[in-house]
Structure formats: structure tokens, C-alpha cells
Ligand SMILES: Nc1ncnc2c1ncn2[C@@H]1O[C@H](COP(=O)(O)OP(=O)(O)O)[C@@H](O)[C@H]1O
């Protein structure tokens with residue numbers, strides 16, 4: 001495997017773009033044989049997709065975390081990603097706004113597009129991309145600043161507000177859409193880290209929507225929250241899909257069933273099965289999917 | 299069967315428990331003993347310094363009846379300022395002492411009598427007359443600073459039972475001082491001279507002001523160089539630099555630099571800044587540069603640790619809303635890391651404040667009477683002043699040495715307290 005890294009730096013970019021057509025290296029062929037061992041069941045592709053991933057492979061150093069995944073996210077839909085932990089859900093999600101760039105040993109191959117445009121093209125600006133594809137993390141991570149400042153930060157660095165009044169409006173609207181405004185309207189200058197866990201997570205959602213993204217990625221946004229806070233976030237996700245396209249990773253199948261229209265099941269870096277949420281939970285096609293949703297695995 | 303096994307296990311545990319608890323108690327006592335020993339030594343050190351140094355904060359004054367007659371001063375009826383400035387005020391002081399003790403006749407006896415009053419008296423009187431020329435031709439009681447030796451007797455530091463030859467304050471002087479004291483003509487006052495003048499050959503006139511200013515200018519230079527360079531280097535190494543052989547090497551070398559004996563930096567300063575770049579000797583500028591070289595590794599290491607301690611989730615949060623790397627670092631990472639960075643820098647500065655050896659190498663060990671006015675004026679610093687005074691044989695300088703140490707320690711405690719305060723304040727948020 002270590003030879004893979006050594007494999008000619010010069011051909012790597014080629015491989016990244018077009019994995020399936022590159023047949024020059026023996027190792028590559030071997031890997032392809034390995035990958036052909038599985039085929040995603042269901043309907044990974046949709047018409048008029050907001051984001052689409054084609055033949056994506058992700059490596060951490062020599063270790064492959066995502067194997068040849070192709071998946072579309074439709075416009076204004078909520079796509080849930082489920083699977084046992086360590087199967088690469090977060091890794092895949094983070095390729096969608098290039099958060100993986102922060103990790104030096106992480107390499108991404110394949111094509112990922114947003115509105116048909118390659119987001120891994122060499123002149124793609126990651127700042128621009130992340131403004132369009134926002135993210136909410138597993139652990140609520142508000143900035144250690146005031147509630148107002150938490151929400152205003154994104155619009156400010158992107159220059160979205162031209163006056164104090166405009167900024168106030170953005171902050172209020174974002175907090176309203178995250179259904180947090182009424183709870184915090186009298187303490188906007190208090191630190192965001194002083195809120196409860198559920199409020200913090202909604203603050204993070206407000207922060208993400210304040211820059212008017214087109215897509216919101218959520219990585220297990222409720223795993224650190226109690227059931228009541230979780231229910232509020234789920235309601236919120238339902239509202240948000242009117243305006244945004246959402247991809248959510250969750251370890252809770254009930255949550256996936258409640259909030260999503262489509263569900264993708266990952267297993268050991270492979271995308272095993274994708275389909276409408278109803279189908280996945282009622283008539284799973286693949287044995288692994290069935291095992292997982294019936295609780296026999298993971 | 300299982301019952302007896304059960305009870306035998308219990309017994310075994312009970313037997314071993316006793317031993318374990320005893321061992322723990324013993325260990326705790328070792329710990330307490332160690333802490334206690336440390337405290338005892340610290341206490342002895344501090345007590346010694348305070349006992350020796352506190353008399354330096356007071357000074358004795360002697361009241362004399364001064365006859366400001368024009369003839370004694372050697373000036374005309376309405377003298378000009380220049381005339382007053384060059385008038386013989388020493389004669390006035392001497393005359394007043396002779397009036398006070400008319401019995402004193404012999405030459406050496408008179409000399410001993412004159413040694414009761416500090417040479418400062420001359421200037422005190424001149425300034426009085428310059429301020430108010432109307433004094434000429436009048437009598438006035440004036441409090442004059444006592445000579446260091448007389449002062450030391452008045453403070454009770456002289457053992458009069460010792461043979462006269464072995465002490466600096468002679469029997470005759472003791473008698474005069476006792477008379478003055480009995481007449482209520484002696485008084486102990488706060489020693490403002492200690493804070494308001496530079497070094498002097500006379501202990502009663504020596505002060506730390508020049509050294510304080512020297513320390514201040516030197517630390518300013520150190521801070522202005524070491525803080526920005528150190529913090530920038532730490533930010534770059536921690537957040538931007540790729541991890542490779544070169545950065546590993548740099549890291550190892552920074553750690554090694556922190557352990558280099560400070561005198562080596564002094565030699566470097568002498569060779570490079572003074573001999574090669576021909577910067578002025580004895581100047582806070584060079585001292586500050588040398589100390590900043592010494593402090594840099596400390597600041598870089600502590601700042602890197604502070605930056606590293608910032609939760610990666612803050613990075614993710616900032617990157618997630620589209621902040622650039624630079625924005626992430628300056629808007630989010632640095633504010634969180636700042637208390638740690640400041641603490642490290644203040645501790646580095648405190649080290650620099652107490653540093654002596656490298657400054658000796660670059661000539662900041664000169665006898666400086668004048669308060670330096672800038673970073674290129676010759677000056678000395680507090681620890682070097684302490685070193686100089688500790689070397690002086692006069693009794694008056696011993697207490698000054700300890701007093702200066704107290705001032706230095708006061709500043710060190712202040713700086714460390716500031717570091718603690720900053721840490722606590724930012725931690726609360
Ligand atoms: N920063 C990283 N460095 C190395 N390996 C990683 C890193 N992040 C994740 N991995 C590996 O990639 C695999 C997928 O991880 P992840 O995407 O976090 O899984 P999930 O979110 O589904 O639990 C795991 O085997 C994990 O060990």
C-alpha cells in the first residue's frame with residue numbers, strides 16, 4: 001500500500017480526477033478489483049442534484065477511509081447518512097465542503113460538484129465554498145464570544161452587511177430561523193458558551209445560516225443533546241429544508257426516519273445502499289442494511 | 299469451601315491494607331517535610347533580607363541652628379543668584395556645628411564633628427537660599443541629613459561596647475549624637491533619597507532611581523523585540539509551518555536555546571552588537587537586545603503551548619463559516635491563547651529583569667550617578683546595582699543592597715501576580 005503514496009506524484013492529479021479511466025498502474029487495477037466487489041444498491045443518483053459525488057476515495061495517509069462512493073444530494077432535500085461508527089460518514093461529509101483540507105494526511109480523489117461545478121478544482125476558493133456549504137458539528141462549538149458576535153462573525157468577514165442595522169437584522173433573522181431568538185433576545189451580549197447544550201447547538205445552526213449557505217452539512221448535531229433539545233433541532237431541520245439543502249449524519253435511526261427524505265447507509269467506507277427513507281427502513285435490500293436497522297449490528 | 303475462601307481473601311486484603319495505608323501516610327509525611335524545608339529556607343532568606351534591608355528605608359536628620367550671615371557666606375548685601383550659588387555653605391554648616399559644641403577644639407576632633415552631617419547639607423542650604431534670598435542675614439533652625447555613619451549609630455546599628463578602633467563611629471561622635479538626641483535635635487524620616495537619586499559614593503546619598511530607569515528602558519527594549527518576534531514565530535510554527543525535518547530541527551534548537559547559560563548571550567552581545575555593529579556600551583539598547591535573545595525561547599515555547607491548547611473545535615467552527623486561516627488564527631485562536639501567551643511573556647520578562655551576567659559582559663556595570671534619559675545613555679540595572687553595592691565595604695551599602703533586593707523582588711512579585719491575574723481573569727470567561 002505504501003507504494004500508492006509513492007506512485008508518481010505527477011500522475012496523481014490525473015488519478016484524482018478520473019479514477020475509473022486510469023489503468024496504468026497495477027496497484028490501481030488491484031484496488032479497482034477490490035472496489036468492484038461492491039455496488040451501491042438503490043438510487044444514489046438523482047435528477048438535478050444540488051451536490052454530487054462521483055467515485056470518491058478518501059485516504060488518511062495509506063489508510064483508505066472512503067471507497068468509491070458516488071452519491072447525489074437533491075435540491076431542498078434532507079439526506080441522512082447512517083452506519084456504524086468508523087464507517088466514514090464524517091469523512092465523507094467533510095469532503096463536501098473541503099473541511100478535510102485541514103488534515104494534512106488526508107487525500108481526496110474523485111469528483112465532487114456543487115451546482116455542477118467541481119469544488120476540488122485548483123482555483124476553487126475554500127473560503128467561498130464554505131460560505132456556500134455551511135457546517136454544524138457534532139459537539140456544539142460556539143466561539144467564546146457573545147451570542148451576537150457568534151452569529152455576526154460570518155456575515156462580517158464576508159462583508160454581507162453594510163450597516164449596523166443590517167447586521168442586527170441578519171442576526172435576528174438567523175436566530176429566529178434557528179428558533180433561538182425568543183430565548184436569547186435579552187442576552188445577546190452574553191457569551192455563547194454560557195448557553196445550554198441544545199441552545200448552543202441552535203446557536204451554531206444560526207451561525208451557519210447567517211451567511212446564507214445553500215447547503216448545510218450536519219455531523220451528528222444531536223449526539224450531545226437531551227431528547228427535548230433533540231426534538232427542537234429536528235423540528236428546525238424540517239423547517240430549514242424549505243430554503244436549504246441538508247446532509248445530516250446521525251447515529252439515530254429514528255432521527256433519520258423523522259427528518260430525512262433519503263437515507264444512505266455506509267459500511268466500512270463503502271456506500272452500501274441508498275434510497276428513500278421510507279424504503280430503507282421498511283424494505284432494505286442489502287443484508288448489511290437490514291442488520292443495521294434492525295439493530296443486529298452496530 | 300467458598301465461604302472459607304471468601305474470608306481468607308478478606309483477611310489477606312485486610313493485612314495488606316494496613317501496609318498500604320502506612321505507606322501512603324509515610325509518603326504524605328515525606329511530601330510535607332519537603333514542602334516545609336522549602337518554606338523554611340525561603341523564610342530565612344526573606345527574613346534576612348527584610349531585617350537587613352528595612353533600615354535603608356529611613357534616614358536620620360539633625361537639626362542645626364544655621365546662621366545665614368552674609369559675611370560667613372562670603373557674599374555682598376544683595377547677592378545675585380550666581381553669587382549665592384558659589385557661596386561657602388559648607389563653612390556655614392561647620393560654624394553651626396562648632397556653635398553647637400563649643401568645647402570641640404583640636405583639628406582632628408573638628409573633622410570628626412563635621413562628619414556628623416552629610417555633604418548633602420551644603421546643597422540643601424544653597425537651594426534654600428536660592429529659593430528665598432531673604433534668608434541672608436537671619437538665623438534659622440534647619441533639619442540636615444546626617445552622615446551615613448552618624449545615621450547608622452542613630453539607627454542603633456553600632457555596637458558601642460566594641461573597641462573604639464574597630465568601629466567607624468568614634469566615642470566623641472557617640473557623645474555628640476547622644477547630646478543632639480537628648481535635645482530632640484535628631485529625627486528619623488522616610489528615605490526618599492533612596493528612590494529619587496542615582497548611585498553615589500556616599501551611602502546616605504545613594505539611590506536606585508538610575509538603576510530603576512535603566513531596568514525600565516532595558517525591559518522596554520526586550521519586550522518590544524521579544525514579544526512580537528516570539529509570538530509571531532510561535533503562531534507561524536504552530537499554525538502555518540508544515541511539519542517536516544526543518545521545522546523539527548527548529549523546534550529542537552529553540553528548546554536547546556532556552557537552556558543556554560545566559561552569560562553566553564552576553565558574550566554574543568559583546569562580540570556582535572558592541573564590537574561588530576559598534577552600538578554604545580553600557581546602554582539599555584544593547585542590554586535589551588541581549589536579554590530579548592535570552593527571553594525569546596521562553597516566549598516562543600510558552601506561546602506555542604498556549605496556542606496548541608486552544609480547542610481544535612474553534613478552528614473547525616471558524617473554518618466552517620468560511621474564515622480564512624489568518625482570520626481563524628487572529629479572530630479566534632489568539633484571543634483564547636492570549637492569557638497563556640501573556641503569562642509566558644511576563645515570566646520571560648521577569649527572568650530578564652533579574653538577569654545580571656549577560657549585562658556585565660556588555661558593560662552595564664559602570665558607576666552611574668545620572669538617571670538615563672533614553673535607551674542609548676549609559677546605565678545600569680537593578681540586579682547589577684545590587685551586585686555593585688554588595689561589593690562596597692561601607693556599612694551603609696549593606697542595608698542598601700538588601701533594600702534594593704526588596705525592591706527587585708517587589709517588582710518580580712508584581713509581575714508574577716499580574717500573570718496570575720491575567721490567567722484567572724480570562725479563565726473565568
Ligand atoms: N484525522 C484522521 N486521521 C486518520 N484517520 C482518521 C481521521 N479521521 C478519521 N479517520 C479514520 O477514518 C475512518 C472513518 O472515520 P469517520 O469518518 O470519523 O467515521 P464515522 O464518522 O462514520 O464514525 C475511521 O477508521 C477513522 O479511524
Ligand SMILES: [Mg+2]
Pocket residue numbers: 089090091219
Ligand atoms: Mg463521525
